[in-house]
Amino acid sequence: MDAIKGLLSPLTSASSNAISDTVKLVVIGGTVETARRMTVSAWNGFVDSFFLTAHFSQEDYPYDWLMHWLSKQPAWGRSREFDITTRSLSRHGLTQSTSGDLEDEEEGTDQPLDGRRKRKADFAPDANTTHTIYYRGHWLRITRTRRTIDWGTCSELKISVVARNNDILKKLVLEAKREYEKDAEHRVHIFMADTSYGCWRWNGARHKRPMSSIVLEPGVKDMILADCKDFLCSEDWYAERGIPFRRGYLLHGVPGSGKTSLIHSLAGELGLDIYVVSLSSKGMSDNMLSTLMGNVPSRCILLLEDLDAAFTRGISRDEKSTGTPTGSSSSSSSSSSKSKDSDSDDGSTLSLSGLLNSLDGVAAAEGRLLFATTNHIERLDPALSRPGRMDVWVNFKHATKWQAEGIFKCFFPVKNSEAASSGSDPENAEKLAMSKRKRSTHVVPLLSEEEISELSKRFADAIPENELSVAALQGYLLKNKTRPRECVDEVAAWVISEREMRAKLKKEKEEV
Numbered sequence: 323m324d325a326i327k328g329l330l331s332p333l334t335s336a337s338s339n340a341i342s343d344t345v346k347l348v349v350i351g352g353t354v355e356t357a358r359r360m361t362v363s364a365w366n367g368f369v370d371s372f373f374l375t376a377h378f379s380q381e382d383y384p385y386d387w388l389m390h391w392l393s394k395q396p397a398w399g400r401s402r403e404f405d406i407t408t409r410s411l412s413r414h415g416l417t418q419s420t421s422g423d424l425e426d427e428e429e430g431t432d433q434p435l436d437g438r439r440k441r442k443a444d445f446a447p448d449a450n451t452t453h454t455i456y457y458r459g460h461w462l463r464i465t466r467t468r469r470t471i472d473w474g475t476c477s478e479l480k481i482s483v484v485a486r487n488n489d490i491l492k493k494l495v496l497e498a499k500r501e502y503e504k505d506a507e508h509r510v511h512i513f514m515a516d517t518s519y520g521c522w523r524w525n526g527a528r529h530k531r532p533m534s535s536i537v538l539e540p541g542v543k544d545m546i547l548a549d550c551k552d553f554l555c556s557e558d559w560y561a562e563r564g565i566p567f568r569r570g571y572l573l574h575g576v577p578g579s580g581k582t583s584l585i586h587s588l589a590g591e592l593g594l595d596i597y598v599v600s601l602s603s604k605g606m607s608d609n610m611l612s613t614l615m616g617n618v619p620s621r622c623i624l625l626l627e628d629l630d631a632a633f634t635r636g637i638s639r640d641e642k643s644t645g646t647p648t649g650s651s652s653s654s655s656s657s658s659s660k661s662k663d664s665d666s667d668d669g670s671t672l673s674l675s676g677l678l679n680s681l682d683g684v685a686a687a688e689g690r691l692l693f694a695t696t697n698h699i700e701r702l703d704p705a706l707s708r709p710g711r712m713d714v715w716v717n718f719k720h721a722t723k724w725q726a727e728g729i730f731k732c733f734f735p736v737k738n739s740e741a742a743s744s745g746s747d748p749e750n751a752e753k754l755a756m757s758k759r760k761r762s763t764h765v766v767p768l769l770s771e772e773e774i775s776e777l778s779k780r781f782a783d784a785i786p787e788n789e790l791s792v793a794a795l796q797g798y799l800l801k802n803k804t805r806p807r808e809c810v811d812e813v814a815a816w817v818i819s820e821r822e823m824r825a826k827l828k829k830e831k832e833e834v
């Protein structure tokens with residue numbers, strides 16, 4: 323018996339040792355884990371009680387300001403995990419590159435090279451990484467996260483800082499806003515209505531188009547610009563009289579006469595974004611339009627393009643609506659039946675009363691400039707174009723001789739103006755002109771002011787009054803952008819060929 327005990331004793335002492343070791347491990351592990359959890363919760367408690375945290379959603383402007391500001395911070399650019407893209411996916415795309423370009427920077431990015439446009443790659447720190455940036459005596463902890471929403475993913479910025487109050491965050495947002503606006507000074511942001519989700523989608527930022535490049539009859543541009551400026555600073559005036567603070571402009575006339583170009587140019591001049599909605603787009607309905615209108619910011623240009631297309635394609639005419647026309651009922655009722663047929667095709671159930679309610683109902687944003695364009699004003703319902711909805715009407719016609727002369731001058735640089743921009747030294751002027759011409763892919767001969775003036779007059783003489791669109795003249799000048807003299811010599815022949823082509827197209831259309 324003793325012999326058996328002797329044999330088993332090492333085993334029992336070994337198993338009791340193993341059990342006690344296991345218990346020790348469990349106790350130590352549990353203690354460590356509890357300590358870890360306590361530390362984390364203490365840290366979270368510390369963060370909650372001492373850190374101020376602000377959240378910025380991609381759907382709103384402050385996110386763009388901060389992304390733009392961050393893109394200029396070296397710490398943000400030093401991230402070790404990147405998203406690299408050649409596509410500007412959102413508004414902040416304009417300046418988001420953080421650590422340079424894949425191409426040689428000295429050659430300049432986004433410039434055409436041998437006819438090819440160089441692609442610019444943006445480096446954005448990967449989502450879910452936290453960066454610490456020193457700002458005005460405070461350490462900011464910045465995290466970019468992504469969350470899933472109805473129509474895809476949406477980024478969010480979280481900024482935490484140890485501070486007594488939120489002054490530092492206010493300063494940061496203001497500084498970011500100022501810098502963003504300074505950089506965006508030369509661009510106009512375009513947003514398009516997304517009728518699948520009832521939201522606005524950023525569609526790109528375009529360089530501002532100078533007003534001087536739009537050639538309209540004297541006084542027209544100045545009148546519209548002055549009217550817009552006057553409206554934008556008259557909020558109190560409208561409020562005192564109880565008039566809704568909105569203004570509508572109806573630009574109508576022939577295609578290619580500068581309606582859209584003028585709106586883009588005005589947006590640049592007034593520093594406003596453009597929100598474009600096509601009423602005839604698939605899925606457009608009264609509710610959808612009302613939602614979209616409710617989400618338009620107060621200071622912007624709302625552009626309803628090709629208003630007449632909505633009447634012939636998508637819009638349904640509601641007999642009970644206040645806008646039912648009386649005089650033009652025959653043409654409108656035929657378009658009504660046509661449109662009702664098309665409703666079932668493209669899912670568009672927008673009614674005239676729905677459109678009118680969206681334009682001046684409670685959801686319609688105050689302080690917005692509404693621009694509507696149409697090539698067929700006769701198809702518009704009088705209720706839609708009445709004052710209060712469309713306050714200013716501008717008729718865009720075919721090009722006049724005055725416009726032909728103006729557009730010619732816009733195309734060809736004047737030697738003297740180059741000299742003026744480089745001071746009085748003619749050598750410098752020539753160098754500047756040479757470098758400008760080198761940068762361009764084509765060589766434009768520099769002519770004197772007198773010669774340009776004489777050529778533009780001869781060009782205008784050869785253009786028939788009110789027959790061709792400015793877009794057609796621009797097309798001809800584009801083809802001859804390096805041959806100002808030959809362009810004038812050949813313009814009469816071009817006019818004849820244009821007439822022949824249009825007659826042929828008309829005949830073909832009639833035959834069909």
Ligand SMILES: Nc1ncnc2c1ncn2[C@@H]1O[C@H](COP(=O)(O)OP(=O)(O)OP(=O)(O)O)[C@@H](O)[C@H]1O
Nearest residue numbers: 535536537538577578579580581582583792793796
């Ligand atoms: N008055 C103008 N001044 C300068 N450029 C013009 C003018 N009219 C047309 N153009 C040029 O013609 C092209 C077409 O112009 P735009 O799109 O503004 O015309 P539109 O009247 O809006 O045409 P549509 O009714 O077909 O939409 C643009 O490239 C623009 O530069």
